[in-house]
Amino acid sequence: MMENQSPFLDTIFLLRKNECITLFSDLQEISSKEESEAADYFETEFEKERLEFLSDQITCDKETAVWAAKVLYHSAQLYLVRENTTKSISTLIPLFKGRRDVSSILSADLSLRFLPQIIIALNDVDPEDELIKILEDILSVFHYSGIGYDLDFDLEKINWEEELKDKTYRKLYLERIVHKKDYKLAEIPFINKLLIAEFGMYKDAFWRELKIITEENQ
Secondary structure, rough: OOOOOOOOHHHHHHHHHHHOOOOOOOOOOOHHHHHHHHHHHHHHHHHHHHHHHHHOOOOOHHHHHHHHHHHHHHHHHHOOOOOOOOOHHHHHHHOOOOOOHHHOOOOOOHHHHHHHHHHHHHHOOOOOHHHHHHHHHHHHHHHHHHHHOOOOOOOHHHHOOHHHHHHHHHHHHHHHHHHHHHHHHHOOOOHHHHHHHHHHHHHHHHHHHHHHHOOOOO
16 A cells, blocks of 8 residues: 555545544645546555445446545545635535446545544534535535435435436445434335335344334325
């Protein structure tokens, strides 16, 4: 693994390896060389995780993985460094402009799965921080990474049958809902039906407290 190359790379490596983050005292630009090294790193990490969900149809979207890493890195640094950054936030945290599909969702998740923790930290400092809304908007698009975090967006507007049509993504999505005990998602009728079917007769062993949603109790 590449280490001690740059604040950006060191932050990403340390976060994924030890789930802790280093904050630096100033914001530095990320070079094209650093982006290239990060892309190669995420491709390797994606392949490791792909062994768990056993799909040779999904490949790493390196461009999206690097975008997500930059969002995460800059968000963490903006937690500490905010002097004269108001005008540059939209540059540091650009909206996603690529194609949203299973590949990009899972590639972005390599970094965005850590974003809720940063949002919580930002909220503890200043609940009115404009950065919080920007980051929550990103998680509303990549809501797989936001499972377990109480996102304020209209879940009813999502066509869940279309969203979860890919079997691999559906399996991963359901597994994370169970792992995070996300009741808000688990009680959406379509998702609830999928979960109950997966649990079968062992429902109480997996999640005793989860309601079984029927037409009568919706």
